[in-house]
Amino acid sequence: MTTASLLAADLLLAVLAAAGWLGGGAAAAARRRPLALALATVALLATLARATTVLALARVGWWFAAEKVVVAAPLSLAAVAVAGPRLLRAAGDIRSVALPLLFAGYALSAALLVTVLHGYPVSASVGLLAVAGVVAATALSWRLLDARPSRAAVAVAVAALLAGTGLAVTPGPAPAAPHEHGYPKARISDEPTRRFTLTAGTATVRVGGHDVAAWAFDGQVPGPELTATVGDVVQVTLRNRDIGRGVTLHWHGYDVPNSQDGVPGVTQSAVLPGQEFVYRFRADQAGTYWYHTHSVSDVGVRMGLYGVLVVRPGPTSGLDVTVPVHTLGGRPLPDARMEQVEAGVPVRLRLINTDSTTHRYALAGTDFRVAAIDGYELGGPTPLRDTAVLIPAGGRYDLVFSAPATPVALYVDGRRVYSTGAQSTATDGWPVLDPLTYGRPAPTPWSRFDRTFTLVLDRGLDLRGLLPRYAHTVNGAADPDIPPQVVRSGDVVRFTIVNRSQTVHPWHLHGHHVLVLSRDRRPATGSPLWLDSFDVRPGEVWEVAFRADNPGMWANHCHNLGHADAGMMLHLVYS
Ligand code: C2O
Numbered sequence: 001m002t003t004a005s006l007l008a009a010d011l012l013l014a015v016l017a018a019a020g021w022l023g024g025g026a027a028a029a030a031r032r033r034p035l036a037l038a039l040a041t042v043a044l045l046a047t048l049a050r051a052t053t054v055l056a057l058a059r060v061g062w063w064f065a066a067e068k069v070v071v072a073a074p075l076s077l078a079a080v081a082v083a084g085p086r087l088l089r090a091a092g093d094i095r096s097v098a099l100p101l102l103f104a105g106y107a108l109s110a111a112l113l114v115t116v117l118h119g120y121p122v123s124a125s126v127g128l129l130a131v132a133g134v135v136a137a138t139a140l141s142w143r144l145l146d147a148r149p150s151r152a153a154v155a156v157a158v159a160a161l162l163a164g165t166g167l168a169v170t171p172g173p174a175p176a177a178p179h180e181h182g183y184p185k186a187r188i189s190d191e192p193t194r195r196f197t198l199t200a201g202t203a204t205v206r207v208g209g210h211d212v213a214a215w216a217f218d219g220q221v222p223g224p225e226l227t228a229t230v231g232d233v234v235q236v237t238l239r240n241r242d243i244g245r246g247v248t249l250h251w252h253g254y255d256v257p258n259s260q261d262g263v264p265g266v267t268q269s270a271v272l273p274g275q276e277f278v279y280r281f282r283a284d285q286a287g288t289y290w291y292h293t294h295s296v297s298d299v300g301v302r303m304g305l306y307g308v309l310v311v312r313p314g315p316t317s318g319l320d321v322t323v324p325v326h327t328l329g330g331r332p333l334p335d336a337r338m339e340q341v342e343a344g345v346p347v348r349l350r351l352i353n354t355d356s357t358t359h360r361y362a363l364a365g366t367d368f369r370v371a372a373i374d375g376y377e378l379g380g381p382t383p384l385r386d387t388a389v390l391i392p393a394g395g396r397y398d399l400v401f402s403a404p405a406t407p408v409a410l411y412v413d414g415r416r417v418y419s420t421g422a423q424s425t426a427t428d429g430w431p432v433l434d435p436l437t438y439g440r441p442a443p444t445p446w447s448r449f450d451r452t453f454t455l456v457l458d459r460g461l462d463l464r465g466l467l468p469r470y471a472h473t474v475n476g477a478a479d480p481d482i483p484p485q486v487v488r489s490g491d492v493v494r495f496t497i498v499n500r501s502q503t504v505h506p507w508h509l510h511g512h513h514v515l516v517l518s519r520d521r522r523p524a525t526g527s528p529l530w531l532d533s534f535d536v537r538p539g540e541v542w543e544v545a546f547r548a549d550n551p552g553m554w555a556n557h558c559h560n561l562g563h564a565d566a567g568m569m570l571h572l573v574y575s
């Protein structure tokens with residue numbers, strides 16, 4: 001069983017158990033004997049069965065099981081100990097077992113709430129709050145069922161409830177506010193050799209024959225393609241005509257100096273209507289990248305404020321095609337395009353996923369190689385055929401091939417977006433490339449790490465803001481309350497990223513490429529993979545590392561930008 005299905009199975013059992021005990025208790029209170037016994041039996045079995053799923057999860061990793069072992073297991077034991085024997089001896093008035101069954105229901109519900117609303121890491125206050133809730137609910141039911149709870153029981157319940165609540169709402173140490181130090185200023189002084197101006201504004205654009213309201217750079221979606229050659233000094237003047245919520249330019253995957261990174265509130269303020277900001281950086285790394293606004297990035301990028309950045313190593317021959325995929329107003333971009341290509345011409349397809357979710361790309365009609373991922377060339381890429389690639393949100397794959405005499409077509413999620421002639425192939429059943437096992441390995445440059453961090457991704461209730469929200473969390477906290485990761489210049493840093501949730505989180509660290517060490521404890525065996533965007537699927541554990549060689553304060557976040565907005569964003573800070 002995969003970790004994701006274990007997590008799902010465990011959640012299902014937890015729901016069954018909680019609902020079964022509660023329903024059984026209610027049925028018993030209503031003197032519906034057969035129903036009460038049936039529900040309670042289901043609950044008992046589900047509660048016992050969880051022992052297997054929880055143990056299995058604990059064996060995969062403590063992150064997946066912590067609160068289940070520390071909170072759910074003792075509460076379940078108490079539930080079984082209290083309700084189980086009564087159930088077996090429920091010969092007389094069924095109503096007499098209502099309270100024990102309800103107690104079990106409250107215990108299992110409290111444990112379930114801890115998993116769903118809080119997750120990892122488990123804390124004493126959360127455990128206490130759960131116990132307090134169980135005691136309080138039991139006392140209340142006791143009263144409603146017309147027995148007399150002792151004053152002492154009520155007092156204990158109230159005290160536990162107060163203590164738990166108090167602990168839970170006491171703010172922890174406040175993380176360093178990212179903005180306190182002012183914005184970084186250092187910018188290279190070299191004369192630019194490539195100059196661009198991008199003007200952001202509202203626009204109406206045509207997508208697949210329909211008018212769509214958009215936010216656009218220079219009136220087009222995607223924005224103008226920016227190209228440079230290694231060695232260029234690129235200067236981009238950003239103007240904002242009328243985007244009320246502000247605009248910036250973030251060079252996704254391009255490891256520019258911190259001052260040029262385009263994160264409002266961290267490296268600059270957002271550029272408001274009528275304002276401008278000039279970015280300048282050296283194009284010292286060839287490859288396929290993209291740029292996008294980082295101001296209200298979820299809305300801004302979705303509405304169209306993005307474009308392609310390609311840096312070429314020098315003069316190139318052959319055909320070089322960029323395919324930035326996006327969903328604008330619910331319609332897919334780019335429109336399908338067909339061009340004639342002579343046999344033998346070398347072709348490079350630069351695939352870019354600018355959406356917030358994974359896309360599946362399939363190149364039909366030719367052998368091809370994956371030459372680069374996230375701008376970095378792979379070592380020894382072998383020819384592939386009839387194989388799909390999954391590109392995470394923000395990620396890029398460069399596919400290369402020599403044009404055959406027969407037509408070739410590129411499909412994105414089954415839709416043909418590019419072809420060199422009439423071509424139609426069903427690509428759904430194709431296997432998917434695992435980049436961790438593709439290409440020629442090379443020794444890992446580091447054997448020891450100066451810092452290690454673990455990021456456990458989940459969902460949870462966030463009560464720190466003005467309104468409570470069901471946030472996307474990292475280690476149980478949501479932006480801006482996630483403590484920053486502090487490193488020193490020169491450190492070799494290792495991250496472990498654990499996905500406890502039921503959704504994919506495309507992880508993206510600014511300012512650095514990370515080297516993939518392992519996934520689910522299996523070491524990467526292919527070409528070294530230097531990524532800036534990678535999908536951490538439900539239940540997965542990724543280990544990546546990088547050298548801290550680009551000082552500043554860097555966003556480190558989920559590139560499902562809705563998730564980032566809903567809390568899944570922290571910062572890497574150089575001390
Ligand atoms: Cu492309 Cu902070 O993101």
Ligand code: CU
Nearest residue numbers: 505558560563
């Ligand atoms: Cu996410």
